Amino acid sequence: MRYYDNVVELIGNTPLVRLRNVAAGLPAMVLAKMEYLNPGGSVKDRIAVRMVDAAEKSGVLRPGGTIVEPTSGNTGVGLALVAQLRGYRCVFVCPDKVSEDKRNVLKAYGAEVVVCPTAVAPEDSRSYYNVSDRLANEIPGAWKPDQYSNPNNPLSHYETTGPEIWEQTEGRITHFVAGVGTGGTISGTGRYLKEVSGGRVRIIGADPEGSVYSGGSGRPYLVEGVGEDFWPINYDRDICDDIIEVSDKESFLLTRRLAREEGLLVGGSCGMAAVAATRVAEQAGPEDVVVVLLPDGGRGYLSKIFDDGWMARYGFLSAGGAESTVRELL
Numbered sequence: 001m002r003y004y005d006n007v008v009e010l011i012g013n014t015p016l017v018r019l020r021n022v023a024a025g026l027p028a029m030v031l032a033k034m035e036y037l038n039p040g041g042s043v044k045d046r047i048a049v050r051m052v053d054a055a056e057k058s059g060v061l062r063p064g065g066t067i068v069e070p071t072s073g074n075t076g077v078g079l080a081l082v083a084q085l086r087g088y089r090c091v092f093v094c095p096d097k098v099s100e101d102k103r104n105v106l107k108a109y110g111a112e113v114v115v116c117p118t119a120v121a122p123e124d125s126r127s128y129y130n131v132s133d134r135l136a137n138e139i140p141g142a143w144k145p146d147q148y149s150n151p152n153n154p155l156s157h158y159e160t161t162g163p164e165i166w167e168q169t170e171g172r173i174t175h176f177v178a179g180v181g182t183g184g185t186i187s188g189t190g191r192y193l194k195e196v197s198g199g200r201v202r203i204i205g206a207d208p209e210g211s212v213y214s215g216g217s218g219r220p221y222l223v224e225g226v227g228e229d230f231w232p233i234n235y236d237r238d239i240c241d242d243i244i245e246v247s248d249k250e251s252f253l254l255t256r257r258l259a260r261e262e263g264l265l266v267g268g269s270c271g272m273a274a275v276a277a278t279r280v281a282e283q284a285g286p287e288d289v290v291v292v293l294l295p296d297g298g299r300g301y302l303s304k305i306f307d308d309g310w311m312a313r314y315g316f317l318s319a320g321g322a323e324s325t326v327r328e329l330l
């Protein structure tokens, strides 16, 4: 019989798929690393299992313990998967702006979700940050992974994502492109690829307009999971050779094309990274191989990026485009 003992064993070893249409005509080939094929649906499964393994080893997480983390999405799902298998309780803290659908996904995996008001200052005792700290201190046996500073976040990518890409491309990768949130993906994968190639592979971060990584002040943008208004410990400032700034509009339009033209229903940060990858491929040569990491799937964004009305409200799609003409004909 051929089977896995549990879903945690399915984490990692995601395939590369060539972007045939959105990168058509560019000098270099663009290959996408399909992280939504992880069992929890995102790249964050990799860091969840590595952070829990390390916490068990060091003794900060003991049998029957509770994982407390401020997260509203992918990291929560990854942690919940691992916690379920190993008998830990999960308490996730999220701001009230997070959609009910996203909270329900976490609950569906058996996690408890504590909702905090968004409209309070970070110092306020009701803020997302303070509530998660308080719960981590007050719940007996609680452990807070803290993906922004936990070294096992970039390490998981140094040990898995980087070597997988190197082997899959038989060492032919010339450019690696990824969005930057906590910085774990780009710092860990980038460090491995630089080391193994003797510094030959170029590492390019993709960042939403307004985020600090591309020189912004932290002003708001709509693409989720990437960009920051502070510099996390897990972002290694020595790794990126270049940072490409991408607007919300460009990110979302390419996200929609990935679904329609490549059969890849992925999230907005994937569109953002793919925009940066096509810009890199435009400037590259025919021997170059650009790998772009696509962090998650698109089902969590159906009422936003994939909704024509939502896109039109923000001015990302003209109200009278080809799509509405088709609707009128129907």
Ligand code: PMP
Pocket: 073, 074, 075, 179, 180, 181, 182, 183, 184, 185, 186, 224, 225, 226, 267, 269, 270, 295, 296
């Ligand atoms: N895209 C999405 C959807 C994410 O949730 C994250 C994680 N915050 C990222 C990209 C960025 O990954 P990292 O935190 O490793 O920089």
